[in-house]
Amino acid sequence: MSNNVGLLFNTQKPAAFDMAEKLCSWGKEHGVNFLLPPHEASALSVPETADHIWREAVSFAVILGGDGTFLRAARYTFGYNIPLYGINLGRLGFLATGSPESASSDIMNILSGKYRLQKRSLLKGHVWRSGRLVHELHALNDLVISKGNIARVIDLEVRVSGEILSLFLADGLILSTPTGSTAYALSAGGPIVPPHVPCMLIAPICAHTLYARPVVLSSGDNAIIIPKGETRNLMLTQDGQLGYELLPDDRLEVMIDSDMFVNTIQLYGRSYYDLLREKLRWGFNGISGEGE
Numbered sequence: 001m002s003n004n005v006g007l008l009f010n011t012q013k014p015a016a017f018d019m020a021e022k023l024c025s026w027g028k029e030h031g032v033n034f035l036l037p038p039h040e041a042s043a044l045s046v047p048e049t050a051d052h053i054w055r056e057a058v059s060f061a062v063i064l065g066g067d068g069t070f071l072r073a074a075r076y077t078f079g080y081n082i083p084l085y086g087i088n089l090g091r092l093g094f095l096a097t098g099s100p101e102s103a104s105s106d107i108m109n110i111l112s113g114k115y116r117l118q119k120r121s122l123l124k125g126h127v128w129r130s131g132r133l134v135h136e137l138h139a140l141n142d143l144v145i146s147k148g149n150i151a152r153v154i155d156l157e158v159r160v161s162g163e164i165l166s167l168f169l170a171d172g173l174i175l176s177t178p179t180g181s182t183a184y185a186l187s188a189g190g191p192i193v194p195p196h197v198p199c200m201l202i203a204p205i206c207a208h209t210l211y212a213r214p215v216v217l218s219s220g221d222n223a224i225i226i227p228k229g230e231t232r233n234l235m236l237t238q239d240g241q242l243g244y245e246l247l248p249d250d251r252l253e254v255m256i257d258s259d260m261f262v263n264t265i266q267l268y269g270r271s272y273y274d275l276l277r278e279k280l281r282w283g284f285n286g287i288s289g290e291g292e
Contacts, residue, residue, distance in 0.1 A: 001111055006054060006061030006082065007034040008073045011043040015089045016064040019100060020044060023062070026104055032111070034062075037076075055080045060110060060265060062103075066090015067183075071239045074140045074262050083117055085110060085265040092279050094182045097270065110265060117263045118272075120179045120195050121219065124257040127236065129250050140262055141180030141239045143254060145225060145246060146172035146205065148233025153208050155228040161221050165202075167228070168212060172205040175223060175254045182279075184240070190214040194272055195264075200256050222255040 007023065009016040021044060027034045035058055041048030049057065060083040063073045070086045077084065086096025087103050098106050109115065125143050127135035137143070147154050156173050158165040176185040178193040181201055186192065190203040191214065198219035204212045217223065227234055227248050234246040246252070266272075276282065 001059045001113065002057075003031055003111065004033050004035055004057050004059055005107065005111075006058035007036050007040065008061055008063045008069070008076070009040055010065035010069040010089070011040060013065055013069075013089060015100075016069070017043065019064050019087070019089065019103070023064075023103065023107075030104075030108070032107065055082065058082060060085060062087060062107060063096060064089055065096060067093060067095045068241070070095040071140055071241060075138075075239065075241075077262075078122075078138055079260060081261075081263055083263045083265050092182075094275065094279060095179070095264070097275055098267075106267060109267060115265050115267050118195060118266045120262040120264055121177050121198065122257045122260050122262065123175060123177055123200065124255055124260070125175075125236075125238075126253045127244065127246070127250055128253070129247065134250075135236075135244050137238050137242075137244075138257065138260065139180075139239045140177065141183045142174050142176040142185060143252075144172060144174050144184060144205075144237045144240070145227070145252070146235050146237065147231070148235065150233060152231070153206075154231045154234060157226040157228050158202065159224040159226075160215075160217060165215065165223075166212070168204045168207055169209060170204040170207040170212065173225060174201070174203040174205060175225075176201040176203065177256070182276075185214070188214065191216065192276065198256070200254070219256040219258075222253060225252040225254070226250070 009020045024034050035049040037054045038048045063070050063086040087098040088096040123139040125137050153169050156168045174185045178195045178197050181193040185203045188203040200217045203214040236244045236246050
């Protein structure tokens with residue numbers, strides 16, 4: 001593995017800015033060549049690496065910030081299979097799992113090959129309007145259909161692999177990867193699904209019925225969602241960060257992308273289940289696994 005390490009950080013977060021400066025200084029002393037794309041380089045006033053060169057040159061990328069920063073970094077690297085390692089400077093940190101205190105030793109362990117890769121599946125979405133493709137997008141966490149600024153429920157027809165599943169009367173609908181099962185889908189009553197499980201989740205938001213429940217689909221299924229009625233101001237949100245307008249009778253097709261994924265770095269001795277116990281404050285400690 002080369003010593004070219006990508007560095008991405010939340011330029012609006014002072015703690016991330018300070019840590020980026022410290023890591024760059026530490027890297028010069030320890031032979032680690034941090035490469036920064038134009039946006040981050042400009043914030044630190046250091047030489048930049050053009051986007052296309054950066055994506056080809058780095059052996060892995062370190063992300064400083066919270067899960068939102070990690071999602072932006074994933075979108076920046078879609079299609080390049082660059083392993084990502086997040087240092088959590090946000091709140092929960094289900095994606096950015098590293099600690100600021102161990103950042104330098106973690107980076108040295110990664111450079112020494114002391115890690116394993118975890119493949120994270122991506123949603124692939126197509127929005128069709130009057131037979132024409134108007135949006136093509138990917139999401140690491142979720143794609144969410146939600147209402148606009150008027151307090152009223154919306155009608156969403158949902159089909160799975162060509163068969164009618166339901167007509168949901170709800171505030172919206174979440175389509176999630178296993179990675180996104182600990183994000184918005186969790187607050188909508190969805191299950192927690194480990195990232196290695198090949199599936200897709202559908203979770204209605206505040207459904208206007210007692211029997212509407214989240215559904216787990218196989219990775220080979222495709223979901224089709226069609227807004228019905230005359231409801232306007234519908235939004236399709238990509239990983240909570242980018243939004244697209246949906247019109248009545250638009251057709252949203254969503255599936256797990258079989259060809260594209262995100263590689264995240266998992267250090268030895270830190271498992272996904274350790275992370276769940278820590279972040280969700282379940283009644284087990286990370287050393288013995290025994291109840292408190």
